Amino acid sequence: MFGKPVFLITDLLIFALVFVIIAFFIYAMRKPHLRAPWRQVVRSKAGVISIMVLLVYISIAILDSMHFHPKIENSSVEGEEQYNGEIQSVFDQIVAEIRNSTEKTYSAPFAAYLFAKETVQLEDGSKLREHPRLKWGGVHLDNPENEKSADILSLAVTGIVKAFIAWLVLVALLCLMLSLRTKNSLSTVVKNIVHGESDIPWRTIATTLAILLLVLLVGAEWATKYHVLGTDKVGEDVLYQALKSIRTGVVIGTLTTLLMLPFAITLGIMAGYFRGWIDDVIQYLYTTLNSIPGVLLIAAAVLMLNVYMGKHAEEFASLTQRADLRLLFLCLILGLTSWTGLCRLLRAETLKLREVDFVQAASAFGVGSTQTIFRHILPNMMHIVLITIVLDFSGLVLAEAVLSYINIGVDPTMNSWGNMINSARLEMAREPVVWWSLAASLFFMFTLVLFANLFADVVRDALDPRIAKQ
């Protein structure tokens, strides 16, 4: 439909991760002991709110991970399809309008004029210093000074109406589904939701849905006519950049942990289960790695990667692929500095578990070590692994920004919040201040990290057996 698909390495890993999550979900639904903690998660208000917000972010990240070479329309060669060398994603197609709406340079949010004055030649030959009109933002207005606020308002109203209709449809479907499932009449279901008398906090879900739809649809309505968050130095839409950065953040937050899991789990269990010299070697390994300050290890590794990439520049088919490889490498090296914590936890847990009666009984019956590990030890540690995955996520998203700021993060050509903040630093020193790039990146990052943190808390409370259930 779009063109020739391209699979970057991180894309494949993201799809693999989505597949694993769905598979785990289906598996867990069938096992009561696995279902119970997740029930507790969806029954807490903070849990459902953060799940919904995170789903929005993750959907954008997934859409942005489906890459392809766009087809060239009206190609010169007949009967043969021509593809553009540039790599785009499905998400780029959805927001094509703001993607292609570049201006000359800075413009403020909702502006119809450029931010800087320029000398323009008038028809009679005289010259004038003024703020020129934008090429895209607000061009439909004849007289922006008078019409703009009314136009913004009317767009907002359209957005609100659309959001309301969408919300009504979704909530009506939800009520219908609930009434069919619980075999209650529709009015009882609605009453229960309104009064907040349900196991799953449907009222909170409906409210969150309303807010999300409002933000998304009003924003989308505005974005068709204006640069909602302004444009940056080269005139690219800041909203587009901030949205594209979501994928970078999510990839770093999830893939880093995913890539380090095999090492942490294998080594942690081996150290705890076999003890003796294996334990000594593994402990030595992680103490050594741990004793190098993380930032410095990352800096050293990325410096070396720069040298390597400079030497083998011809091996990378395109800039996108190069940036992608660098992103993957960053995930790997971040994983290398962070697996030690999990490994230590798992080692301690294994030491504890191998003395527990059912493991002792298994070995008394002559069950081999491999089977004991897979049947008895590994399943009993999955809660630690899951808690680590969600707890690490927000820290990694924040770390990306700091690393990109000191130029050892993602590729400078890649959209990321860190790169946005990095370039926004000089903008803050301008007079008047260019604040929107910074504000946009911080807002998008803050929302993701905040809800990831809230989600992590709920998941930890639900999964950690040491926290007493009320």
Added chain:
Amino acid sequence: MIAYIVRRILYAIPILIGVNILTFLLFFVVNSPDDMARMFLGQKHVTEEQIEDWKTERGYHHPLFYNTEEQGAEKFTKTIFYTKSVRLFVFDFGRSDSGRDISFDISQRMWPSLAIAVPQLLIGLLVTISLALLIAFFRGTYIDYWAVVICVALMSISGLFYIIGGQFIMGKILRVVPISGFEDGIFGIKFLVLPVLIGIVGGIGSSTRWYRTIFLEEINKDYVRTARAKGISEQMVLFKHVLRNAMIPILTGVVVILPLLFMGSLITESFFGIPGLGSYTIDAINRQDFSIVRSMVFLGAVLYIIGLLLTDISYTVVDPRVRLN
């Protein structure tokens, strides 16, 4: 006790050797000195002589492990591994790629880093412990709930925002303190106020929440219930019993980072133009000065190991139940 410390120090040696070999592999085996020279001099239009000169000037012209051209012990000492890595063990950092004495730079730049890190740590501890104790006093109420929510929100803000926002509000709009710079002596304080303040505010969220958890864990223990049963007032329980016992995990958590204070904060120092070790490292990273980065990696590892040792010792000091053996 002394036997324990000696054993721990001996145990640190293989770890440092490991760190050393790891950095050596990272810096010299993954990429040869030729690659580094080419990177440093620019990718194109570099002649072989220029590369050789660059390497000789910085001592990268020796072979990696074994020098066949030399006699006796020099077969091993005239190698990159010996001159660049083994010498780190006696804290001989050598010269940076731009020709400056690294040890001298470190001894100079250590003090500004400490001038920021020490007040930040002390005031930060005071503020977060007081806040956490206050929240623990109101546990289970709406104050507790919202305080935790605010802590999570504060944690979710990027550290970069605290710095940029703080500089913008305090330095540019209110004009209370200079935005950046550094000066020795008593007049230097005005340059330190903002970075210290920002460091404290940036850490409030996570530390307060963590200390609150520690306090709540203590509050539910039996000895606290006994104290209450004896009729001791809530304030006395919190200050005399809970605070004292909770200080054990808090203090030992702090001791681990004490030696690393020397390293300075990378981001803060480079933002505020403070000539400490953090900005030294960042500059080295940006200039691709491999010698400095390598030295700092080694120094960081040494300090970390000292921190671990101090933690173990501090356990025995604050908690008489712990015996080292």
